[in-house]
Amino acid sequence: AQTVTQSQPEMSVQEAETVTLSCTYDTSESDYYLFWYKQPPSRQMILVIRQEAYKQQNATENRFSVNFQKAAKSFSLKISDSQLGDAAMYFCASLENAGNMLTFGGGTRLMVKP
Amino acid sequence: DSGVTQTPKHLITATGQRVTLRCSPRSGDLSVYWYQQSLDQGLQFLIQYYNGEERAKGNILERFSAQQFPDLHSELNLSSLELGDSALYFCASSRDRGNYGYTFGSGTRLTVV
Numbered sequence: 270a271q272t273v274t275q276s277q278p279e280m281s282v283q284e285a286e287t288v289t290l291s292c293t294y295d296t297s298e299s300d301y302y303l304f305w306y307k308q309p310p311s312r313q314m315i316l317v318i319r320q321e322a323y324k325q326q327n328a329t330e331n332r333f334s335v336n337f338q339k340a341a342k343s344f345s346l347k348i349s350d351s352q353l354g355d356a357a358m359y360f361c362a363s364l365e366n367a368g369n370m371l372t373f374g375g376g377t378r379l380m381v382k383p
Numbered sequence: 384d385s386g387v388t389q390t391p392k393h394l395i396t397a398t399g400q401r402v403t404l405r406c407s408p409r410s411g412d413l414s415v416y417w418y419q420q421s422l423d424q425g426l427q428f429l430i431q432y433y434n435g436e437e438r439a440k441g442n443i444l445e446r447f448s449a450q451q452f453p454d455l456h457s458e459l460n461l462s463s464l465e466l467g468d469s470a471l472y473f474c475a476s477s478r479d480r481g482n483y484g485y486t487f488g489s490g491t492r493l494t495v496v
Contacts, residue, residue: 302482302484304484311489312471312489312490312492313385313487313489313490314426314473314475314487315487316484316485316486319483319484321482360425360426364480364481364482366480366482369431369438369439369480370416370428370431370439370441371416371428371475371481371484371485372428373425373426374425375424375425376424376425
């Protein structure tokens with residue numbers, strides 16, 4: 270069974286600075302997908318970024334990028350030029366191609382200081 | 384608007400009661416997933432349906448059941464409710480296996496008193 274671990278319950282960053290959220294996962298599959306979801310105070314789950322395990326190139330979406338280390342089973346999220354609107358819970362998740370459900374980590378609460 | 388519609392948004396009910404949560408998936412999505420999020424916790428997978436058939440089951444209690452109808456909407460039934468069932472219940476949908484991620488509804492906040 271796949272597991273996802275986020276070791277940082279809370280993180281804070283100064284506005285306009287860069288922050289990195291950590292995530293490790295465990296899977297026995299070679300074909301899988303990794304995701305970061307954002308959950309703002311509204312509680313809506315919003316997909317931030319996606320990574321395909323068979324692609325070595327790290328995914329990037331505007332100010333959001335990942336550092337995907339397949340051998341280490343690590344998938345961190347980097348947020349550049351942090352904005353007040355980035356304050357939220359961030360969840361790392363994995364999906365095995367042979368599996369049927371997205372498995373989430375416990376989340377990291379990100380606070381952005383003005 | 385994500386395209387996934389969940390009703391009701393809020394529900395307050397007493398212990399021992401039964402409630403039904405409803406979900407309409409995004410247009411074109413055949414898979415529906417139900418997740419439970421207790422206060423400040425991660426999301427726990429409950430159950431998945433694909434085109435009307437149960438596809439996968441997580442740690443769903445026997446008091447809980449779900450189904451997906453021919454029009455692809457889904458309902459999650461929670462019975463003999465306990466205080467510990469208070470949580471945010473999310474429905475999500477995807478095309479095929481969800482390799483491009485799931486689209487989530489805004490959730491139903493259930494409070495059992």
